[in-house]
Amino acid sequence: MNFPTLADIRAAHARIQSFIHRTPILTSTAINQIAGCEIYFKCENFQKVGAFKARGAANAVMKLSPEEREKGVATHSSGNHAAALARAASVAGIPSYIVMPSNAPEIKKKAVKGYGGEIIECEPNLKARETTLEAVVERTGATFIPPYDYMDVIEGQATCALELLEDQPDLDIVMAPVGGGGLLGGTALTAHYLNPEIEVIAGEPAGADDAYRSFHAGHIIPQTGPNTIADGLLTSVGKLNFELIQAYVDDILLATDPQIIEAMRLVYERMKIVIEPSCAVPLAALLANKERFAGKKVGIILSGGNVDLGKLPF
């Protein structure tokens, strides 16, 4: 595959710049002491729509041809990608069609509607999502923008590490969570271009460890029956994403749910910021493997902050 070049990623950044926040990098003396290393948190929980997903969706929408724009975009998602795509479409002034399972949380539907997205409900299973999406695309002619296994989306997510490494070029290690691998793939690509010496390490929930198993097997082993609090990371790693992981990711470390919850609590208590469970996975994996990070400068991408406040695990 022809992956985006550094010039492509820089062009993507320029393309989406006015539609996203350049998110801040925060540090915490207390967490550094606990971790035994220097951590730089890239706060995508402060990003538009509350997650890094705003980047990939904006990039994909802005790259559409005028003809494609006219017919809008479509996807199936019950998570952050749904809101991100609806928002990107709204900013571009084009329609968006979002297939969501009928049992999707009301708050997620509200977010999509708030951005003017049209919701098409379906049965809560993958088969129904796919056939419903096909029918929507057939009917509307909209362009399907998948959540992670899609080059323009990966290129957009890659802009996050671009900002991180512009602001903090002397990192030894960069970490991101891995679900489908959009953020991780983009992060690994950017780190590779800017400084191949930087180690790229993913954090993955032990209860949804398909990327870990695939990484060690050398081929994709799909996720079945995931069971973790990190509800943004339940999906199987994508095809393009796995190619990037094989090429540019140095390691994948696992974290158990109690470790994820403990890391999440640490961020709330010490940094006073709101993150979703998936977002705490890299820090949890770091804290479970401290010796490996001792004395290093580590960039961690905090992926998002969309959490049901009534269901915090503490």
Place this chain on the structure above:
Amino acid sequence: MNFPTLADIRAAHARIQSFIHRTPILTSTAINQIAGCEIYFKCENFQKVGAFKARGAANAVMKLSPEEREKGVATHSSGNHAAALARAASVAGIPSYIVMPSNAPEIKKKAVKGYGGEIIECEPNLKARETTLEAVVERTGATFIPPYDYMDVIEGQATCALELLEDQPDLDIVMAPVGGGGLLGGTALTAHYLNPEIEVIAGEPAGADDAYRSFHAGHIIPQTGPNTIADGLLTSVGKLNFELIQAYVDDILLATDPQIIEAMRLVYERMKIVIEPSCAVPLAALLANKERFAGKKVGIILSGGNVDLGKLPF
């Protein structure tokens, strides 16, 4: 009384600068839309010890004479001032003696101990706190640093509005919560010096409305039986603080507990930051009086982020 001059407040800022964070100012498009005005949040929840109290405590400790330093500092507090004073003393390398009620939360005691403060427990009532403190001062010769009714503490808290108005000079209104009045008094003083046109408006819980009643009566009416979720604002307004309020505060607006909780939730959901209930009071008061703020540029000091995560009200 001779209140600190602008030069005094600037000197205080220089004095404590290396011991505190210059906290960021955040904005939220979503909250601005809901509020109908432009709000600039000064994030003292990101301050050292998680609250603006770090400023006043540091200023008071750094102003001690060499003789006073040797004998250390003392206070009675179960809240943020306890941790702030213990930390300031620790930074200055001097002892601190903190009188705390025996039923103070374990987490508050841990914070004080973490900064090397010596905790002296007493019965959980004001009388016991005062007599225990007297005995400690008698025994150690430490200087008593009260939480708010004390010039050097007010001068320190005044540095927060100094930063806010340096970064955002064109505000129409500045808001702070009022409990004892340390933050509000300092804020009003700074705003008065930098631009007497700026309105200073306090937010106070309806369930602990002594400042509101005192403000309208023209004399201090002590708080009895406070009942509010805003546990940092239960105390009566101080004497020096009330003088400043009478001189430089334009109005005090009340917020009910449901309004406080709603404002708190809004900050968590839309800004992705952790604040304590007391901290949400000015925003709650603003939202309860929108017409008064319509179209204005409003600075709100978010006072702190020390909240028991297991007891969030949503």
